[in-house]
Amino acid sequence: MSDQTAEKRDDTRLLKPVVSTVLGWASLVAVVVLTLFGLWGAPADAVQSDAQRLMYIHVPAAWIAYLAFGVTALGSALWLWPKTRSPVWDRVAGSSAEIGVIFTALTLILGSLWGRPVWGIWWAWDARLVTTAVLFFLYLGYLALRRIPTSPESRAKRCSIAALIAFVDVPIVHFSVNWWRTLHQQGTVFNEQLDAKIHGVMAFTLWFGVLAFTLVYVYLLDRRYRLLALDEDREDREVELAIAERVAAERPVGNVSSAPVGGSAQ
Amino acid sequence: MSLWREVRLVAGKDLRIEARSKVTLQQIVPFGMIVLLLFAFALDPDRGILRRVAPGLFWVTVLLAALLAVSRSFGIEADNGARDGLRLSGLDGPALFLGKAAALAIELLALEVVLTLVVVLVYGIHLDALVPLTLATIAATVGVAATGTLYGVLAAGLRVRETLVPVLLLPVVAPVLLGATRAWEAAIDGIPSDAWPWVGLLGVFALLFTAIGMLAFGPLLEEA
Numbered sequence A: 001m002s003d004q005t006a007e008k009r010d011d012t013r014l015l016k017p018v019v020s021t022v023l024g025w026a027s028l029v030a031v032v033v034l035t036l037f038g039l040w041g042a043p044a045d046a047v048q049s050d051a052q053r054l055m056y057i058h059v060p061a062a063w064i065a066y067l068a069f070g071v072t073a074l075g076s077a078l079w080l081w082p083k084t085r086s087p088v089w090d091r092v093a094g095s096s097a098e099i100g101v102i103f104t105a106l107t108l109i110l111g112s113l114w115g116r117p118v119w120g121i122w123w124a125w126d127a128r129l130v131t132t133a134v135l136f137f138l139y140l141g142y143l144a145l146r147r148i149p150t151s152p153e154s155r156a157k158r159c160s161i162a163a164l165i166a167f168v169d170v171p172i173v174h175f176s177v178n179w180w181r182t183l184h185q186q187g188t189v190f191n192e193q194l195d196a197k198i199h200g201v202m203a204f205t206l207w208f209g210v211l212a213f214t215l216v217y218v219y220l221l222d223r224r225y226r227l228l229a230l231d232e233d234r235e236d237r238e239v240e241l242a243i244a245e246r247v248a249a250e251r252p253v254g255n256v257s258s259a260p261v262g263g264s265a266q
Numbered sequence B: 001m002s003l004w005r006e007v008r009l010v011a012g013k014d015l016r017i018e019a020r021s022k023v024t025l026q027q028i029v030p031f032g033m034i035v036l037l038l039f040a041f042a043l044d045p046d047r048g049i050l051r052r053v054a055p056g057l058f059w060v061t062v063l064l065a066a067l068l069a070v071s072r073s074f075g076i077e078a079d080n081g082a083r084d085g086l087r088l089s090g091l092d093g094p095a096l097f098l099g100k101a102a103a104l105a106i107e108l109l110a111l112e113v114v115l116t117l118v119v120v121l122v123y124g125i126h127l128d129a130l131v132p133l134t135l136a137t138i139a140a141t142v143g144v145a146a147t148g149t150l151y152g153v154l155a156a157g158l159r160v161r162e163t164l165v166p167v168l169l170l171p172v173v174a175p176v177l178l179g180a181t182r183a184w185e186a187a188i189d190g191i192p193s194d195a196w197p198w199v200g201l202l203g204v205f206a207l208l209f210t211a212i213g214m215l216a217f218g219p220l221l222e223e224a
Helices: A002-009 A019-039 A051-082 A087-118 A127-147 A150-181 A201-252 B005-023 B025-042 B048-078 B080-088 B092-125 B130-155 B160-172 B174-188 B192-223
Strands: none
Touching: A002 A150, A002 A201, A019 A201, A019 B092, A051 A087, A051 A127, A051 A150, A087 A127, A087 A150, A087 A201, A127 A150, A127 B160, A150 B130, A150 B160, A150 B174, A150 B192, B005 B025, B005 B048, B005 B092, B005 B174, B025 B048, B025 B092, B048 B080, B048 B130, B048 B160, B080 B192, B092 B130, B092 B192, B130 B160, B130 B174, B130 B192, B160 B174, B174 B192
16 A cells, blocks of 8 residues: 555656756756857857857757657657556656647747847748748647547547647648748758858857757656646545545445545546 | 448448438528528629639538538437447448448538539539549548548537547548549649649558548447
8 A cells, every 4th residue: 555655756757846846946957057148148140140040049949849749759658658658658648748839839929029120020931930830830739639638548538549640740830841942041050151250159059059958848747747747646635535525425324534535546 | 242232331320310301301401501601701702712712612611511510410329229229230331431431422522512503503604524523533532531430420429529520530530631632723724634643542542441430439338
């Protein structure tokens, strides 16, 4: 009995509380340092002037969006695989998708804010923009599916299949939209032909931004996971409580105390 | 029973229900026609805009009508314990998926023939390169039918099915709209050979989602 309870408690946490707290503070410090470097440390861009500073959060946000959806796909696959099936993976997938959708929205908004002064337009029908927008709606649908109340098992099955479909669809969307039109700036850092010379501080700030956002992502994932697990636990308890009340009401004079509620391990 | 026979059985059931209820014929086809008419109201029919954008309008209309067709395809399973009947029928998931998707694809193809006539007659376009046009249409229809059946069963049994399927399905079939529209444009006004890469893309999409559907239909039906 006590073993079961201990197992259950483990299940509701992704990281140890100490690790989570340290990670939270580390992300906060990293974001503050990134802000200082992004706004003051790095020099203004020769062509794009201050607007280019948005890249220090736009690029990391886009990275987190892809990372988060990758983790969602991985979690879903691990849930579907019979040997690794566990509610842990369903929660990881769900939490990660929520963060992914938020960071996809952030990517689109930041890109739009940057596009206005640099391209002169809020929105362009460019391949990467369109792909990102479709990505946003794909996972918005996934979140809508998650919100529908059904049994946890049934929801996990539907959602993991839906997540994998979305994941398979992304390259097709990307590919087809790429054929359709391309106007976006080519990658700078990994472009061999360009042999880019980014100012040292600027490159550092960009990479630091990626690091800071990754810390934020892991922290948020852990917190969201915990919230989901507690939520599920609360629902279980409520159901047990309701059953206990029902049973008590039907017995003439009950000695039903709170025994079923106390043993809420399963 | 061979797979082919099981598929024909399931598809035959859906098509027989359609033959008797005539929901696609009397509701979904007129819906598509009125949408094409409304596009003419929204855009200026006199300046040739309609002719230029006819492929896009045609495929948007097909997708909207397909949402209704998917809803209908799983609506008939919702009543009278029909879904339990399917589960107890002893037919395999892949056969059930292929059967329902095939029936949906046949209904959509019939709808597309009617809507093509409308586009040709009312929007004034000429169909020149019929081979790539037909192949693109068939591949796109199979793709839409496969994804539609997949999401139909995914949402089956949920109270919000009607509103959930469009928000799940439309982003996934975005490449189909893109591919089919470009292929039609190339076949109608542009260089017909430009249509072939898009036909290939549509074919890959159709095959991929048919395979996913065959794998996932059985487990999803259990949950519905």
